[in-house]
Amino acid sequence: MANAVASDRLTVTGNKDFQTEIEKLSGQNIASCYQCGECTAGCPVAYTADITPNQVTRLVQLGQADDVLKSSMIWLCVGCETCTTRCPRKVDLAKVMDALREVSVKRGIASGEPNVRTFHESFLSAVQRSGRVHEISMIGEYKLRSLDLFSDIFLGAKMFLKGKLAIMPSMIKNRDEMKKIFCTRKRS
Amino acid sequence: MKYAYYPGCSLHSTAKEYDMSTRAVFNELGIELQEIPDWNCCGATSGHAMSRELGLALPLRDLATAESMGMDVLAPCAACFARLKTADTTAKDDPALLQSITEQTGIKYGGGVEVLSVLKAFSAVGAEEIAAHVKKPLTGLKPACYYGCLLLRPPDVVQFDDAENPTSMDDVMKALGAEPVDWPHKTECCGASLALSKSDIVVKLTHDILAMAKKSGANCIVAACPLCQANLDTRQDQVEAKYGEKIGLPVLYVTQLMGMAFGLPISELGLNKLMISPDKVLAGI
Ligand code: SF4
Ligand code: SF4
Numbered sequence: 246m247a248n249a250v251a252s253d254r255l256t257v258t259g260n261k262d263f264q265t266e267i268e269k270l271s272g273q274n275i276a277s278c279y280q281c282g283e284c285t286a287g288c289p290v291a292y293t294a295d296i297t298p299n300q301v302t303r304l305v306q307l308g309q310a311d312d313v314l315k316s317s318m319i320w321l322c323v324g325c326e327t328c329t330t331r332c333p334r335k336v337d338l339a340k341v342m343d344a345l346r347e348v349s350v351k352r353g354i355a356s357g358e359p360n361v362r363t364f365h366e367s368f369l370s371a372v373q374r375s376g377r378v379h380e381i382s383m384i385g386e387y388k389l390r391s392l393d394l395f396s397d398i399f400l401g402a403k404m405f406l407k408g409k410l411a412i413m414p415s416m417i418k419n420r421d422e423m424k425k426i427f428c429t430r431k432r433s
Numbered sequence: 434m435k436y437a438y439y440p441g442c443s444l445h446s447t448a449k450e451y452d453m454s455t456r457a458v459f460n461e462l463g464i465e466l467q468e469i470p471d472w473n474c475c476g477a478t479s480g481h482a483m484s485r486e487l488g489l490a491l492p493l494r495d496l497a498t499a500e501s502m503g504m505d506v507l508a509p510c511a512a513c514f515a516r517l518k519t520a521d522t523t524a525k526d527d528p529a530l531l532q533s534i535t536e537q538t539g540i541k542y543g544g545g546v547e548v549l550s551v552l553k554a555f556s557a558v559g560a561e562e563i564a565a566h567v568k569k570p571l572t573g574l575k576p577a578c579y580y581g582c583l584l585l586r587p588p589d590v591v592q593f594d595d596a597e598n599p600t601s602m603d604d605v606m607k608a609l610g611a612e613p614v615d616w617p618h619k620t621e622c623c624g625a626s627l628a629l630s631k632s633d634i635v636v637k638l639t640h641d642i643l644a645m646a647k648k649s650g651a652n653c654i655v656a657a658c659p660l661c662q663a664n665l666d667t668r669q670d671q672v673e674a675k676y677g678e679k680i681g682l683p684v685l686y687v688t689q690l691m692g693m694a695f696g697l698p699i700s701e702l703g704l705n706k707l708m709i710s711p712d713k714v715l716a717g718i
Contacts, residue, residue, distance in 0.1 A: 347483065364629050372473070380447060431484070
């Protein structure tokens, strides 16, 4: 490509389609980010992610869809809204992270943090089934799907003994409505 | 005075003591809580993390039911509160999106409901009124009030207290006769939604909060979120093992301490469900 600038990390394509797609889904003006780094400074998980929150917005501005969508950062984001609260440009970065995750799933990109995605899927499948989350079934499903079978097993046992984990699932009555609600999640 | 009560999934299981003590305290304050019939899960972090529309449709069904009850909603769980409040705000700010969800699901929400956290509800009651119910002042208790991430953020949506240095929980504690400590981690995030999938991160974040509370002179932590409380209370032995520091700080719900100060029967407050026993710090009360 004639106008592409190549470096070891980035190929700047100048293609704005990706930025436009994420801006539309998140309702945020990503172009207004001026890279101050305030979001990254307050982010509880940036210390352990592959790219930082301000790099996420910069890569979106540069049209680097792949680098962002396969990153661990978008999956480690816990939605704590610290970045959203502090951004001097009023970018709601938590919403941008939501949009990026949604697009990465739609495009079939492997999650940069597979267990986090598996957790979210297990949680939602519990809600879809019964309208509420029954911890023991949800944790069971997560453990089977992630094959992370033994972590926190003593913690679970202690909570059980304290009567903190309900044995029977609680189900809502109107599960037909739940089906319709889950149709709003478009996967492609 | 009546609220439509949204317990959410946690208050029916891991946070039973928050449910019990909330009901007991509101009863004492003369406020009736009517559980939203057939309520569904708000989707928590996972709903909006995976789909914008699903993350809105789930809480909108609960808001619509509350609207038909003609009452404002009390949501003690901070994560549920944030989802319900965000759905309410989005319904008002983005009528086209609301319309599209209504067409797909049949849920009709007219925006006539206010969503309150317990802190907002207590501030509406007022510190004087709360103090008037105190029978056993919490003298000598030095709580670190921990607000966490979702009770006050983002400020444009929550529109209550100060998102960076909140005081509403400290005000309740002072009204009960306690001396809350001043500390910098009131609104740091504990990473709760990664509790199962990335527990190493959660142990680090939990350590930072617990160690700071201890360093600031607190003898207990007060929380108003079942996810924060579970993380800070149940992971202390993991934190102690990994960082080689003794913590031993009981983590109580704000409503449990109110119930204690109001002289309500201990059996209604679920203190025995806490992992780190509060018996020692509450001994003199
Ligand atoms: S705080 Fe806002 S303006 Fe600053 S780098 Fe982050 S997103 Fe950009
Ligand atoms: S919302 Fe996500 S990106 Fe923003 S500070 Fe919290 S964890 Fe970091």
